[in-house]
Every structure is written in C-alpha cells, then in structure tokens.
Amino acid sequence: MSTEFKLPSIGEGVESADVAELFVKEGDVLEPGQNICELETEKAVVELPCPHGGRVAKVHVSAGETVEVGQLLLTIEESTAGETGGDSSAPAGSAEETSASEPAEAPATESAPAAETESQAATATASGEVVEFKIPNIGEGVESADVAEVLVSVGDTIEAEQNVLELETEKAVVELPCPHAGTIEKIHVSAGDTVSVGQAVLSIATAGGTGKAKPASAPSGESKSFPPEKSPAKEPKRESAPAERQAASARTPELVSRQDETNGQPPVPAAPSTRRLARQLGVNLREVNGSGPGGRITHDDVQAYVRNRLQNDNVPAVSRGGAPTGLAAGSLAPPPLPDFSKYGEVAREKLNKIARTSAENLTVSWNVIPHVTQHDRADITDIEAARKRFGQGVGKNGPKVTMTAVAIKALATCLQAFPKFNSSLDPETNELVLKKFYNIGCAVDTPNGLVVPVVKDVDRKSILDVAAEINELAAKARDRKLSIDSMQGATCTVTNLGGIGGVAFTPIVNYPEVCILGMARGQKELQLVDGEVRERLMLPLSLSYDHRVINGADAARFMVTLCNMLSDPFTLLSAI
Missing domain, CATH: 4.10.320.10 (E3-binding domain)
Known part of the structure; x- marks a missing residue:
C-alpha cells in the first residue's frame, strides 16, 4: 500500500516554491511529521514536514525544481516491522526499530471531487493500504509553495505528524508534518519543485487497513480548505506538442478584456x-x-x-x-x-x-501606477534629542526607539487625516477602497533580499509598542522566521535608507497601496531660526504616490503635515 504526499498550502497567495534541498531519498523510512525538504518561496525558506510515516518509494522532485501547491512530492509505502524511522539503512533490531504492532493513523477522507479521488487512488497491498498525502491548506490564499527540502526517502518509516517536507512560500519557511504513519512507498516531488494545494506528494503504505487504497487527506481542520483540483484526465486539453507549441508561439497573440474569459466553456x-x-x-x-x-x-x-x-x-x-x-x-x-562573454569572463547567478x-x-x-515623488525635509533636532534622552532613561530593559518607529507613528496619524493616502484603487469598478485600519509595512534589508513585514494597527499602539514590534519583526526577517500573516495587510509602507546614506531617492509604491514614504540620512545644516543661524538636524523625506488617486496639492499638504509633526515633539504628542 502506498501514499502520495503532495505539497500543501503554505501561505496566503503562495502557489509555488523552489526545492532548496531534499532531506530524504528513495528507500528512507519516514516518521510522521518528519521534515523531508527545504522550500524557498519569494519571502522565506521553510522546512516541509510530511504527516505520513513509511518508506519512501519514490521522490518525484529534486533540488532546484519549482513545485506548485498540490504537486506530488513523494510516494510512501507502508513500513515493515524491521524498518526504522529516518534512515532505512539502520540495522534491524536497533533501539529505533519500528514495532510491527505500532498503531498507524487511519487515513482521512479528503473532501475532494469524486473524479479526483478515483484518479488518484493507489492500489492496495496485503499489509494494509496505500494512502496519498497531499499538500493541505497551510495559509489563507496560499495555493503553492516551493519544496525547499524533502526530509524523507523512499522506504523510510514515518510516524504520525512527522515532518516530511520543508516548504518555502512567498512569506515564510515551514515544515510540513504528515498525519499518517507507515512506510514511504513513493515520493512524488523533489527539492526545488513547486507544489500546489491538494497535490499528492507522498504515497504511504500504512499498517492494517481494509486493503482499499485511498488518497490521504490534509491534517485535521485543513482538508476543507483544499481548492477543488481536476484530474489531469478531466482538465481541458492544451497545446503541448512541440510542433503545436511552435505554431502557437508563431501566431500573434491578442490581448483582450476579461469579459471574453468565459462563455460557457470549461474554466x-x-x-x-x-x-x-x-x-x-x-x-x-x-x-x-x-x-x-x-x-x-x-x-x-x-x-x-x-x-x-x-x-x-x-x-x-x-x-x-x-x-x-x-x-x-x-x-x-x-x-x-548580447553575448557578454565576447568581452570578457562572465558568470551567472x-x-x-x-x-x-x-x-x-x-x-x-x-x-x-503613474508615480510622482514629493520631496521635503523635516527638522528633527528636537525629536532626535528627545528620542536619545528617552533611550538613556529606558536603558537595556526597554525597546530601542528609532526614528523609523517615530516616523511610522506620525505617518499613521497623517493617514487618518488624509484618507485617500490609506486607500486602494479598484480598476474593475473605478472605486476607491478606503481602509479604516492603519497597518504600516516596514522594508527590511536581509541577506536574501528585501522583505516587508507589517506593523498592524499602528494607530492603536504607543511609540514604545511600535518600536518593540519593529525590532522583533526585523530580527525575524533576517532569520527568515517571518510568518505569512506578518507580511500581509499593509495599507502604506516606509523604507528607511538613513542607516546607509543618501540625500533622497524615489521609492516604488507597493501595489495595491497608493503611497510609500522614503527616509534618507539626516544631515546637520545651518538654518535661520527666529533670526538666528543655528545648527539643525534635517531629515530628507520622499513620498512616492499614485497620481491616479492623489494629486500634487494633496501630496504637498500631506508632507507639510508630516514634517510639522516630526519637527515639533508637542505637535506629535498632541496628534497621537
């Protein structure tokens, strides 16, 4: 009996991931919940656990492949009494040996169409049944992920809830547990593949059973979130032959409106x-x-x-x-x-x-988005002095309050005063979606690229709370430990290059938001204040905005309001 383990849903909006590394090979014995691979998504690297136990019969993906949610990763067979979890090469009779009497988790029935169930059912074996482990729903809106690593091999015996895959979604890296115990008969994916929700990734031979093979369901509470997947035999036929594909690419395609997408034809x-x-x-x-x-x-x-x-x-x-x-x-x-190698040595990454x-x-x-950028400068001399005094008073016991935290708090107040800046444009209905919540994204530079964790409900939090959350999110971002939820829901974004340098820049609006605030390095300058020349610390600010929603006059008013808040501690305190 074998079970197919498919890539589950691993995050909202995540449909595919790259297999960074496989942890298992054919013949390995898995325990339920064992990590089987490491997946890299757009935002993070995750280890994918497999909920099934058993021996890895086949690994269907390899490192470097892109897998989609629902794509088959592993085929898992039921383990024999002499097989052990983790490594199928372990000697019989060892302390890790799996007992033949060890109970195996009965496979659940997946809430999928009957056609899919019939097409994906595996053949039964004398020792029990083969269940397919499919990628469960692992996050709202997440439809696919990359297999970063397969943590099991064909022949492995796994226990229930053992991690079998490491998945990388757009936002995070997660280990995927398998709810089934048994021997991995087949692995349908490999590291680097992109797997989709509902895709079979493992075939697992479980102990006992009725002798009738069934596709494995997602872990409890998640199977209902599986999007219906059509059997390959039921899907509309597409051009796939090389000659047909070449002929199709030679034709000039035509871009049309979405109104023609459906007219009684199959989706x-x-x-x-x-x-x-x-x-x-x-x-x-x-x-x-x-x-x-x-x-x-x-x-x-x-x-x-x-x-x-x-x-x-x-x-x-x-x-x-x-x-x-x-x-x-x-x-x-x-x-x-062009062929750059004609001019010298090159390398590709x-x-x-x-x-x-x-x-x-x-x-x-x-x-x-038709971008426009409004530049201005805020006199942060007094705010900076107050920030430093506060930091000395708090010491090591409190969060580090940075200018980013102060700016985010001031920005949320300005968004309340200028509702259009906290909106999104719906091109389908030509309406503005005015948001009544204030979640600010904070761009973080990491060794793996730029990520934007989100500070939620900034308007309801103190500067101390905002500062503590920024520090926590930044640390998780650099360690690639951000959750899917922590990367979603932003209504506006802040990006601060002040720690590196620069006078001004043009940040790109993070669609579907309509504005983004850029902060450069503060510069000490001589300014005329109350008839006297004084040294002041000036902070360059750059506001890029969607000109379809925001006009130049409103952008100028927004920046003046923001600069006034950052220039006067009392104005900022009264506003928040």
Whole structure:
C-alpha cells in the first residue's frame, strides 16, 4: 500500500516554491511529521514536514525544481516491522526499530471531487493500504509553495505528524508534518519543485487497513480548505506538442478584456493569483498556452504572453476601462541580452524566489501606477534629542526607539487625516477602497533580499509598542522566521535608507497601496531660526504616490503635515 504526499498550502497567495534541498531519498523510512525538504518561496525558506510515516518509494522532485501547491512530492509505502524511522539503512533490531504492532493513523477522507479521488487512488497491498498525502491548506490564499527540502526517502518509516517536507512560500519557511504513519512507498516531488494545494506528494503504505487504497487527506481542520483540483484526465486539453507549441508561439497573440474569459466553456486551469495577474495586465487566459501540468497556466506563461504581444505588435494591453495596463502601461519587453562573454569572463547567478517575486511585483507596480515623488525635509533636532534622552532613561530593559518607529507613528496619524493616502484603487469598478485600519509595512534589508513585514494597527499602539514590534519583526526577517500573516495587510509602507546614506531617492509604491514614504540620512545644516543661524538636524523625506488617486496639492499638504509633526515633539504628542 502506498501514499502520495503532495505539497500543501503554505501561505496566503503562495502557489509555488523552489526545492532548496531534499532531506530524504528513495528507500528512507519516514516518521510522521518528519521534515523531508527545504522550500524557498519569494519571502522565506521553510522546512516541509510530511504527516505520513513509511518508506519512501519514490521522490518525484529534486533540488532546484519549482513545485506548485498540490504537486506530488513523494510516494510512501507502508513500513515493515524491521524498518526504522529516518534512515532505512539502520540495522534491524536497533533501539529505533519500528514495532510491527505500532498503531498507524487511519487515513482521512479528503473532501475532494469524486473524479479526483478515483484518479488518484493507489492500489492496495496485503499489509494494509496505500494512502496519498497531499499538500493541505497551510495559509489563507496560499495555493503553492516551493519544496525547499524533502526530509524523507523512499522506504523510510514515518510516524504520525512527522515532518516530511520543508516548504518555502512567498512569506515564510515551514515544515510540513504528515498525519499518517507507515512506510514511504513513493515520493512524488523533489527539492526545488513547486507544489500546489491538494497535490499528492507522498504515497504511504500504512499498517492494517481494509486493503482499499485511498488518497490521504490534509491534517485535521485543513482538508476543507483544499481548492477543488481536476484530474489531469478531466482538465481541458492544451497545446503541448512541440510542433503545436511552435505554431502557437508563431501566431500573434491578442490581448483582450476579461469579459471574453468565459462563455460557457470549461474554466481555464490557472491559480487565483495567476488570474489576478492576468486581470491586472488585461490578458484573456484563453489566449495563453499553459506550460504547467495538464496545461495549467502559470505566472511565467502570462508574462511570456505579454512580452510576445509587445514585441510583435507593440500594442498596449486593454483593460475593461480601455486604458493601457500592466507591462504595456509605459514599457516594452526588453530586447535579448548580447553575448557578454565576447568581452570578457562572465558568470551567472540564479535569482532566489524572493528576488524573482520582488522583480515581478516591482514591474507590475511601476507599470500600473503613474508615480510622482514629493520631496521635503523635516527638522528633527528636537525629536532626535528627545528620542536619545528617552533611550538613556529606558536603558537595556526597554525597546530601542528609532526614528523609523517615530516616523511610522506620525505617518499613521497623517493617514487618518488624509484618507485617500490609506486607500486602494479598484480598476474593475473605478472605486476607491478606503481602509479604516492603519497597518504600516516596514522594508527590511536581509541577506536574501528585501522583505516587508507589517506593523498592524499602528494607530492603536504607543511609540514604545511600535518600536518593540519593529525590532522583533526585523530580527525575524533576517532569520527568515517571518510568518505569512506578518507580511500581509499593509495599507502604506516606509523604507528607511538613513542607516546607509543618501540625500533622497524615489521609492516604488507597493501595489495595491497608493503611497510609500522614503527616509534618507539626516544631515546637520545651518538654518535661520527666529533670526538666528543655528545648527539643525534635517531629515530628507520622499513620498512616492499614485497620481491616479492623489494629486500634487494633496501630496504637498500631506508632507507639510508630516514634517510639522516630526519637527515639533508637542505637535506629535498632541496628534497621537
């Protein structure tokens, strides 16, 4: 009996991840909950546990592959009495030997369509049944993740709740436990693969059973969150043959509005985030050739389609409102790079998931949002003196109050006074979404790239609370321990380069937000104050904003209000 372990949902909006490392190989014996791989997503690296126990029959992914939520990672067979958890090569009779009488967790029935259940059912064995472990829902909106590492091998005997995979989502790295005990018969994924929610990752042979194979469900409480997955045999056929693919790429694709996406035809296989991207770029998914399993359309397919369209016709994508959107709104696909090796030695370095996602998001933001940047300076002489005095009084027992914390608190107050700056533009309805909560993202530079954890409900917290939370989030960001929730829900963002240097810069708005505040290094300057020349500490501020929502006069008023708060401690205290 075998069980398939598929990549579960590992975070909101996360549909795929790269397999950074596999912890298991075919023949290894898994314990439930054992980590099987390390996954790298756009934002973090996670270890993926497998809830199934057993021997790894097959590993379906390898290090470096991109896996999607629901993609098969491992096939796991039921372990025999002489097999041990962790390493199938352990000698029989050792202290770690798995007893034949050890109870195995009965597989749960997954709430999936009957067609999927029938297509994914494994054959039974005399010793019990083979269950498929599929990627469960691991976060709201997260549909896929990368397999950073497979922690088990084929032949491993695993215990219930043993970690079998390490998954990396866009926001965090998590270990995935398997609720089943048994022997891993087959591993359907490998490190580097991108797996999707509901995808079989392991086939596990469990002890006992009725002899009828069943697909494994997600851990308790999560199976209901699985998005319905069509059996590959049921999915709409896509162009896949090389000749057909070449002919399709030779045709000039046509960008159309989303109103033609459905007219009684079967739905195009694509994740919700891919559909979101297509809507933002004005792409009809029925015009896109999917490169994923069963013709599933990925982010890369949509972007390649747009690049092809721009290169061939140089015609902007058209949204429902008729205005250029996405990559067509102000830029063209770049031409191919020249052969730099003709001029000297070169080397190539693959971008990690965080860098790739950041590049994609920045491209969308820059091309969708018409940016304007308002520069100003705040006299922070008195605030800085008060901040230092406070730090001396608190000592090592309190949080370090930085200018970033002060600026975030002042920014939240300004957002309350200027509601448009705390909104998002809905292009589908031509409405502003005015948010009544104030969550400020704080950009953090890490060795793996830029991440933006979010300080929630800033308006309800003191400067001390904000400072403590910033310090905690920054530490987690550098250690790649941020949770999915801590990276979501921002209404505005602050980025501070003052610790490095610079006079001013133009930060890019983090779509779908409408503004971002940049802070440069404070400079001591001679200023005329009350008829006297005095040395003052001036802080350069740069506010980039979406000109579709915010006009220049409002931006200037916003900056004047913010600078006044930062220049006078009493004004700031009265406002907060």
